[in-house]
Amino acid sequence: NAGVTQTPKFRVLKTGQSMTLLCAQDMNHEYMYWYRQDPGMGLRLIHYSVGEGTTAKGEVPDGYNVSRLKKQNFLLGLESAAPSQTSVYFCASTAGTSQHNEQFFGPGTRLTVL
Amino acid sequence: GDSVTQMEGPVTLSEEAFLTINCTYTATGYPSLFWYVQYPGEGLQLLLKATKADDKGSNKGFEATYRKETTSFHLEKGSVQVSDSAVYFCALSPPDRRKLIWGLGTSLAVNP
Numbered sequence: 001n002a003g004v005t006q007t008p009k010f011r012v013l014k015t016g017q018s019m020t021l022l023c024a025q026d027m028n029h030e031y032m033y034w035y036r037q038d039p040g041m042g043l044r045l046i047h048y049s050v051g052e053g054t055t056a057k058g059e060v061p062d063g064y065n066v067s068r069l070k071k072q073n074f075l076l077g078l079e080s081a082a083p084s085q086t087s088v089y090f091c092a093s094t095a096g097t098s099q100h101n102e103q104f105f106g107p108g109t110r111l112t113v114l
Numbered sequence: 115g116d117s118v119t120q121m122e123g124p125v126t127l128s129e130e131a132f133l134t135i136n137c138t139y140t141a142t143g144y145p146s147l148f149w150y151v152q153y154p155g156e157g158l159q160l161l162l163k164a165t166k167a168d169d170k171g172s173n174k175g176f177e178a179t180y181r182k183e184t185t186s187f188h189l190e191k192g193s194v195q196v197s198d199s200a201v202y203f204c205a206l207s208p209p210d211r212r213k214l215i216w217g218l219g220t221s222l223a224v225n226p
Binding site: 099 | 157
């Protein structure tokens with residue numbers, strides 16, 4: 001099992017450009033999450049999904065959109081990138097059947113917006 | 115609302131020193147509690163967890179006990195190694211299980 005994979009690993013954008021980050025999991029998990037990690041800020045939840053076809057806003061959703069068309073994939077889109085979106089982005093997934101379930105994380109995408 | 119507070123870092127220790135990273139929480143109901151670890155350049159991975167009061171989670175020499183009376187879940191290790199250098203996150207999972215509530219993380223550096 002590959003677990004949770006993220007594509008790409010690194011990306012540099014110019015202000016105003018758009019891009020999509022792809023997260024894929026092969027564990028048949030129901031719940032998936034997108035976080036951003038910034039120095040001193042810990043992990044902040046951007047959006048999440050509790051099943052195929054569903055999405056919900058997290059703490060910091062502005063400037064991002066998501067889609068969960070297939071159970072195994074969760075896409076994060078930036079329509080018009082801003083320097084404030086420079087960050088490391090992590091995807092995670094969990095079975096969602098119990099509050100005891102752990103979240104499994106991908107390796108992260110380091111995004112720089114110039 | 116639910117929240118997690120953990121001690122600020124960075125924490126710097128010498129090899130074989132004793133480690134404690136404090137974590138306290140506020141929550142309604144009965145959450146599950148977790149410690150995650152993030153090694154440099156990697157994603158987070160579960161270190162240990164406890165699902166009810168007085169449970170002790172343990173892994174790789176680390177331990178934490180779910181203390182409901184003090185709403186705490188402190189992480190301890192008796193003898194740290196250089197390879198334990200990482201960022202440690204405390205988190206709780208409320209009964210609705212939709213989202214984890216995260217602490218800000220504590221950076222640990224272990225010197226030889």
